[in-house]
Amino acid sequence: MAGDAVWLPSDEDEAPPDPAARTAELRGFGRRALIVAVLWGLFAGSVFVGLIVYGHGMDPRPLVLSWILGLCLLTAAGFALLASLRWRRRHRAVLRTGWRAASVTVRPDYPVRTLRHLPDLLVDYRDGSRAELRASVSTHGSTYLWHQPGRPAWVGGSGPDMVVLFARGDRRRPYAVPAFGRRSRTEPNGR
Incomplete structure (x- = not known):
């Protein structure tokens, strides 16, 4: 879709391990x-x-x-x-857009609003652009990932239907966190 470029950079070579299986997991x-x-x-x-x-x-x-x-x-x-x-x-949405490599920092929303429990996901793509997502309400929470800024991840989807796959090591499957776009992608020069 035309609006996908607002959230994801152009297609890259680096995809998660077995991207078809990771995408099929979302259906599961x-x-x-x-x-x-x-x-x-x-x-x-x-x-x-x-x-x-x-x-x-x-x-x-x-x-x-x-x-x-x-x-x-x-x-x-x-x-x-x-x-x-x-x-x-x-x-x-992920079938349509594919996955993009990024480093993601989880920023919990406390101590300002302790009862919300929906952290912001600050995404830095490999091309230098940035986007801000917010984790959706789900049993696949991301608050406990806050301790490692710049965590390797892959981002797929666009707008309200996005997913962040956090890498968890060589032998473990990536951890999927549902998210929605909060601030669209900005280019490295601030556009």
Whole structure:
């Protein structure tokens, strides 16, 4: 897409180890989230079926707690379904753009706003350009990576559908962190 150049530099030779497998993993994250959504939905359904079958003549206090439990489980299923859809969009974006080598510094948002837990990801591409991303809400958090500035990584996707793959050593798979663009890429001379 035309807007991809706003977030990523031109195509480079250096890609993550086995880039096709790393991109396919993103699809796997979406499938895993979908399975979790289905399981949460089944648990919620069983609570509601139990309420319908056994709810007549129950003490009101456990009845209300059971309804609250069912609604909480249904909400969890909705969030897991949303996560599944977001991973699918990220997978498509990375298929379109590919991966770009970069060094990434994780800047946690504390002590200013300790309750947000969404760190900024400062990306320095190999061509000297820079971009600022923000980690998305996910179980794939990046706050614990703050201790190593300039960490080797690969960035794929564009705009709201980006992924940062952090290198974790020679024998371990890179760690995927979902992100969204916060400030678009600036050229080395400040453009």
